[in-house]
Amino acid sequence: MVENRRWIDILTHVVLIVGIAIVALPIWITFVAASHDAVRMTQAPLPLLPGGHFWENFTATLFGSGLSGTEIAPVWRMLLNSLAMALMIAVGKIAISIISAFAIVYFRFPFRMGFFWLIFITLMLPVEVRILPTFEVVADLGMLNSYVGLSLPLIASATATFMFRQVFLTIPDELLESARVDGAGPLRFFWDILVPLSRTNIAALFVILFIYGWNQYLWPLLITTDTSMTTIVISIKQMLEAAEQTPQWNIIMMTALLAMLPPIVVVITMQKLFVKGLTETEK
Amino acid sequence: MASITLENLTKSYGDTEVLHHVHGQIEDGEFIVVVGPSGCGKSTLLRMIAGLETITGGQVHIGDRVVNDLEPAQRDIAMVFQNYALYPHMTVRENMAYGLKIRKFSKAEIEARVREAAEILEIGDYLDRKPRQLSGGQRQRVAMGRAIVRHPKVFLFDEPLSNLDAKLRVQMRLEIRKLQKRLGVTSIYVTHDQVEAMTLGDRLMVLNKGYVEQFGSPIELYSRPASVFVAGFIGSPAMNFLPAHAEGGRLTLENGAVIASTTAASGPVTLGIRPEHLVADSQGPIRLAVDVLEQLGANTLVHGVLAGTRTDLTASLEGVRDIPGGQELAFSAPPEALHVFDRATGQRVGD
Known part of the structure; x- marks a missing residue:
């Protein structure tokens, strides 16, 4: 907008501030709840200003048993589980899809397009649809309650394959030819040219896939029966239903805060590359 | 190497x-x-x-x-x-x-x-x-x-x-x-x-x-x-091509003008002459009806048609010229500057 009128500036700011307030309010309440003791959280009205028990709750949640009187794993253990699962899913998805995209774009083999469409069709089969057979397979392979079982079934990704294919298609053919004249074989071309050129796209995908992995709910719920393998996202729900007692809101909210942290860290540290990866066109 | x-x-x-x-x-x-x-x-x-x-x-x-x-x-x-x-x-x-x-x-x-x-x-x-x-x-x-x-x-x-x-x-x-x-x-x-x-x-x-x-x-x-x-591709401005009839070394253009040459070809041919090889000559057989001029400074390109026909013809004259449109100019061309091609195959013939 080229308009330069004061009241428009004010109006836009008001709209933005109201928007931010709406988005931020639940997070604020989470933070406030995490800083009071258990007793205060059972009294009405709900506090709107932070209390003085933040660090107390923090250490109790992270290193103590968390919720008193239940048998769930310590929160640090669940964070670790979530982190392992999210990383394995993100890295695995990127590795597999970049390799399949490489094969589909740069090699001529029979039924090449057939394979591409086959991969593409799996978009129509998300985890929820194929959950019973997948569970059967994972159970038969003895991967219940393991990191591999948590991540492997979620690793195949048509979306990422498709995205890498589009990235590779924008790389001019002359680069491949020039690499061939320089004497680079397929693998060298992949490592020396394609991977560095897709760096920003890999970063963008990593952010998206990490959050996707971190937020997984249904699959981990199904295949982890051992409490030491539960992920943080599941545990929050479990805490709410903890046997026959009033929810300990201060601990639960602290857990929620902790669960929010890793995705935030990933987004903030990779923000620049993320934006570049989605917008950069120059190859 | x-x-x-x-x-x-x-x-x-x-x-x-x-x-x-x-x-x-x-x-x-x-x-x-x-x-x-x-x-x-x-x-x-x-x-x-x-x-x-x-x-x-x-x-x-x-x-x-x-x-x-x-x-x-x-x-x-x-x-x-x-x-x-x-x-x-x-x-x-x-x-x-x-x-x-x-x-x-x-x-x-x-x-x-x-x-x-x-x-x-x-x-x-x-x-x-x-x-x-x-x-x-x-x-x-x-x-x-x-x-x-x-x-x-x-x-x-x-x-x-x-x-x-x-x-x-x-x-x-x-x-x-x-x-x-x-x-x-x-x-x-x-x-x-x-x-x-x-x-x-x-x-x-x-x-x-x-x-x-x-x-x-x-x-x-x-x-x-x-x-x-090749004749049309190499050289700038491009060569002129005039349909002609060859017989006994003489080339007759569409408008009846006759050009002396050394060609051995006979029958319908395409005559090629480069614009820079057309020599202004008031007695010359090739008459150009001027249409537009292109001033390049060192020389002037005269675009027009072969008089009495609709065949494009371009000549290159030295220096800056000012020639009104519609005027006719006469040119001759030395025999060694004439290129004769078979009209059907486009191949060079007759020498």
Whole structure:
């Protein structure tokens, strides 16, 4: 907008501030709840200003048993589980899809397009649809309650394959030819040219896939029966239903805060590359 | 250094043959320009020599080896691409060193060769920059540097100057020529620009629709074009073509004018005369009805038609002229400046 009128500036700011307030309010309440003791959280009205028990709750949640009187794993253990699962899913998805995209774009083999469409069709089969057979397979392979079982079934990704294919298609053919004249074989071309050129796209995908992995709910719920393998996202729900007692809101909210942290860290540290990866066109 | 022999080279995509029986002997150290309009198969020919396209029929020899089934890297060639094809994530130095690194040259040897090439091309100051920080002309130099460091037997250029502006193109053209003379490496250069072709090549191969129309020195092509196509393609402004009837050495134009010549042809022919060979002569048989003028400063191009017909005719007069439209000018042409082509086949006849 080229308009330069004061009241428009004010109006836009008001709209933005109201928007931010709406988005931020639940997070604020989470933070406030995490800083009071258990007793205060059972009294009405709900506090709107932070209390003085933040660090107390923090250490109790992270290193103590968390919720008193239940048998769930310590929160640090669940964070670790979530982190392992999210990383394995993100890295695995990127590795597999970049390799399949490489094969589909740069090699001529029979039924090449057939394979591409086959991969593409799996978009129509998300985890929820194929959950019973997948569970059967994972159970038969003895991967219940393991990191591999948590991540492997979620690793195949048509979306990422498709995205890498589009990235590779924008790389001019002359680069491949020039690499061939320089004497680079397929693998060298992949490592020396394609991977560095897709760096920003890999970063963008990593952010998206990490959050996707971190937020997984249904699959981990199904295949982890051992409490030491539960992920943080599941545990929050479990805490709410903890046997026959009033929810300990201060601990639960602290857990929620902790669960929010890793995705935030990933987004903030990779923000620049993320934006570049989605917008950069120059190859 | 090596000679190149093209033997009966053909290329088909499915049932469509795009290159037909190309023959050619290229001597060691020669600079050959392959020239033709877009879609004539010139880039395909170059890429077949490079090994980037498969060869459907015939053979390519580089030196004394048949290279048909060799990978580009094994053919000992270096190629400069139209869009430079520099690796965008590598510095200039890394770009030039990449091929040597793959061939497992020692660090010292790579450094020495990169320095040498950088010195020749005067790009020493920006060895540590990325391609995107360079101008078009500088990228072009880097692309050539990448070719030079390998010390290949053959340089292949695929329209390397077409992305540069006109002034830079003229300058780089000269530099490529000097560089090739200095290094003495056999080179094949593809372009659609006939001026570039004339100025660069020791010999020119004119391609049209996948056929070699003529293969010879620039002056040969200019003074004795083998076909209407070559005659029209080489030389600027383009040659005039007038339908004529030949009999007993005399050429009768459409409007009845008779031109004396030495041709042995008879029957319907196409007469070619270059605009710069038309001599103003008030008694001359060729009458030009002026339409528009193009002032170039050193000379003036007079565009019009052959009087009494609708056949385009252009003459080039020295200096600045001011001729009103509609006026008729008379020209004559010396017999040695007349090119006679068979009207049906377009081939040169009668001498």
